[in-house]
Amino acid sequence: MAAIPVSPLAPKSYPDLPAIAGVRFATAEAGIKYKNRTDVLLVGFEPGSSVAGVVTRSKCSSAAVDWCKANLPGGVARGLVVNSGNANAFTGIKGQKSVELTADIAAKALGCAPNEIFIASTGVIGEPLDAGKFSGVLDQMATRLDDGPWMDPAKAIMTTDTFPKLSGATVEIDGAEVRINGIAKGSGMIAPDMATMLSFVFTDMAVSAPVLQALLVKHVATSFNAITVDSDTSTSDTLLAFATGKAEGVAPLESLDDPRAEIFGEALRDVLFDLAIQVVRDGEGATKQVSIHVEGATSDASAFRIAKAIADSPLVKTAIAGEDANWGRVVMAVGKAGEPADRDKLSIRFGDLLVAKDGERATGYDEAATSAYMKGEDLELTVGLGLGEGRATVYTCDLTHGYITINGDYRS
Amino acid sequence: MAAIPVSPLAPKSYPDLPAIAGVRFATAEAGIKYKNRTDVLLVGFEPGSSVAGVVTRSKCSSAAVDWCKANLPGGVARGLVVNSGNANAFTGIKGQKSVELTADIAAKALGCAPNEIFIASTGVIGEPLDAGKFSGVLDQMATRLDDGPWMDPAKAIMTTDTFPKLSGATVEIDGAEVRINGIAKGSGMIAPDMATMLSFVFTDMAVSAPVLQALLVKHVATSFNAITVDSDTSTSDTLLAFATGKAEGVAPLESLDDPRAEIFGEALRDVLFDLAIQVVRDGEGATKQVSIHVEGATSDASAFRIAKAIADSPLVKTAIAGEDANWGRVVMAVGKAGEPADRDKLSIRFGDLLVAKDGERATGYDEAATSAYMKGEDLELTVGLGLGEGRATVYTCDLTHGYITINGDYRS
Structure with missing residues (x-):
């Protein structure tokens, strides 16, 4: 297998850490x-x-x-x-x-x-x-x-x-x-x-x-x-x-x-x-880092489980790799988490851009602006459940051909 | 996006179903x-x-x-x-x-x-x-x-x-x-x-x-x-x-x-x-079908959850795509299922080939035979837990570049 290229998300410089006594x-x-x-x-x-x-x-x-x-x-x-x-x-x-x-x-x-x-x-x-x-x-x-x-x-x-x-x-x-x-x-x-x-x-x-x-x-x-x-x-x-x-x-x-x-x-x-x-x-094959914020859940633990379901979803992760603001897949992931959620109260934002509200595509949804946002390297995805005060954030990366190459390309 | 090729696992012929009265x-x-x-x-x-x-x-x-x-x-x-x-x-x-x-x-x-x-x-x-x-x-x-x-x-x-x-x-x-x-x-x-x-x-x-x-x-x-x-x-x-x-x-x-x-x-x-x-x-990008059998679990439900953890693991699925009998990743997936498991009682078979037994690589493990088996289209993976009588089977496919292409390649 060829050498794996350095992640495009690698730091530009490294800290020069001081000695620690002892x-x-x-x-x-x-x-x-x-x-x-x-x-x-x-x-x-x-x-x-x-x-x-x-x-x-x-x-x-x-x-x-x-x-x-x-x-x-x-x-x-x-x-x-x-x-x-x-x-x-x-x-x-x-x-x-x-x-x-x-x-x-x-x-x-x-x-x-x-x-x-x-x-x-x-x-x-x-x-x-x-x-x-x-x-x-x-x-x-x-x-x-x-x-x-x-x-x-x-x-x-x-x-x-x-x-x-x-x-x-x-x-x-x-x-x-x-x-x-x-x-x-x-x-x-x-x-x-x-x-x-x-x-x-x-x-x-x-x-x-x-x-x-x-x-x-x-x-x-x-x-x-x-x-x-x-x-x-x-x-x-x-x-x-x-x-x-x-x-x-x-x-x-x-x-x-x-x-x-x-x-x-x-x-x-x-x-x-x-x-x-x-x-x-440095996630294998990562080209984008994504912070998944869930708010308005019935508890912090519930918010965490929903955020993790989104962050682990192959369909969400491949959509992000494709720079596609596919909020339908986000809804799918919320639904599969098994936590309290009301479809018709859900809101979804990519960055500051509201894409869905009250269970349907947001009025004034701006596809061009959203597409432009998705081209960034650091993305924020926020899901509002509208049920309570629970909140959590999970950090993940996208799922790309690079991941498959690193983990599955033994045959070559 | 180009047309998706027909799955290599598609049936060779289709049944000619009879009429159903009513x-x-x-x-x-x-x-x-x-x-x-x-x-x-x-x-x-x-x-x-x-x-x-x-x-x-x-x-x-x-x-x-x-x-x-x-x-x-x-x-x-x-x-x-x-x-x-x-x-x-x-x-x-x-x-x-x-x-x-x-x-x-x-x-x-x-x-x-x-x-x-x-x-x-x-x-x-x-x-x-x-x-x-x-x-x-x-x-x-x-x-x-x-x-x-x-x-x-x-x-x-x-x-x-x-x-x-x-x-x-x-x-x-x-x-x-x-x-x-x-x-x-x-x-x-x-x-x-x-x-x-x-x-x-x-x-x-x-x-x-x-x-x-x-x-x-x-x-x-x-x-x-x-x-x-x-x-x-x-x-x-x-x-x-x-x-x-x-x-x-x-x-x-x-x-x-x-x-x-x-x-x-x-x-x-x-x-x-x-x-x-x-x-x-017909799983997106599938090139192999895998039946994941778990036996010897403390209950059928426990066996099912372990089989599903294996079947859902991206690392197991990419290894199968790579025709790699990577039983280490199978152990990892068993471990993450959160179900009762004793590392030192685990056995793992690919087809009839025993690759791991009692918590380590099986004596007489035959790498050539196992590699040959992994080249097949229909694979059987059996995990024995040695704890009880619980058993379950989950059916899945491999995770390939095809999945990423179908779900993530919007940018082209």
């Missing part, structure tokens, strides 16, 4: 699947670092996900190992052994306990992962940990991504600067619960594990869990957040009632949201 | 949207005919669906009007008026009450349908009703279909021959609840409306509601069954306890299933 990393070429590129990331955390995480709800989660689930309740992290090219998913008892061996090797290299090591794997499903390959590699990496550049870990975790994904925020707390850096990877097999597929966020703020977990769960709902590329959910989706507490002059954040929790939470949300949108913009 | 029809070119082809069907039933039906569960159902819903409880039919090219869906109060006018015109033409007329429309959503166009047309059609050929109604109801869909069965009951004929249309926007999009079945057997309804509901579950092309559900899906009672020498079927109910029901099921499979085989 976080040091290295990347390497372990040769798990790829050649001539880094495919393994080792991150070391200073003692006292806390961890929180959200993982896939797949009933067939990978061995690495199971490992993280088992160790997250401990709330303590000293290391993170991520490999790309092999997801170590659906590899039976071999997969579990492979994860245990990886944790042992990393723990020895970093001088900590295996259950303080977090692990994520991404790539092919069903192929046994030979963790022995990490043996010399992780030891060697541990000798050259550094605090930058952040482009390196962002690149090492890529699979079918066409661009690396980084985001950062700084926020003033207690008169000091607190930093949050994040990286992510993901392009296909992306849908809520979780959609990452992988994302790692690092801060020098001291945040207790329960508070970090609560903030992560809150803000993942409107970021990674509000995006969909193709409605498919990975067996490996993992979002982990690490807090080193090494920012000087900042008291630990140990309660959600602490007013600083909201300030820190908003900055965390900005980073998560930015990374999630980058994943959508 | 059913007479005509087709015409009303010019609703298409030119140089028939786009309206009028069917007249002799007095005493019963009717049953299953319609879309869309919350935004079309005006014609609402009309059928309102009149099905009456259980009596004298006429059926079907038009193609305009679905009369999401057309507000105009849509309702249009349906009422159509029923009035047809009732006058056939000499019956408007609520004995059933109506179905298919085609573009959101465009008002000018029922005035039916005025002279239906009157004229009523003067030339005939009992054949059945290819005519099958063709008149087509939209993006690439071939007409007909099926028939005869069954001996009370020593006499009872006939069931059916027609269907549908190609995209096909998913359970209902997937037809339109299908009409006719029998000369006398079957009371409640019995006909019960048999229809029972057998639609394993036919039209067990197929999916693209997971999208139409606002217009309608399946209607009409029983004229004009078969000579056959006593009326008025109870499900009557042993003839099962005999008749099986024949009805054969016709519904044949038509449903034809819809899948």
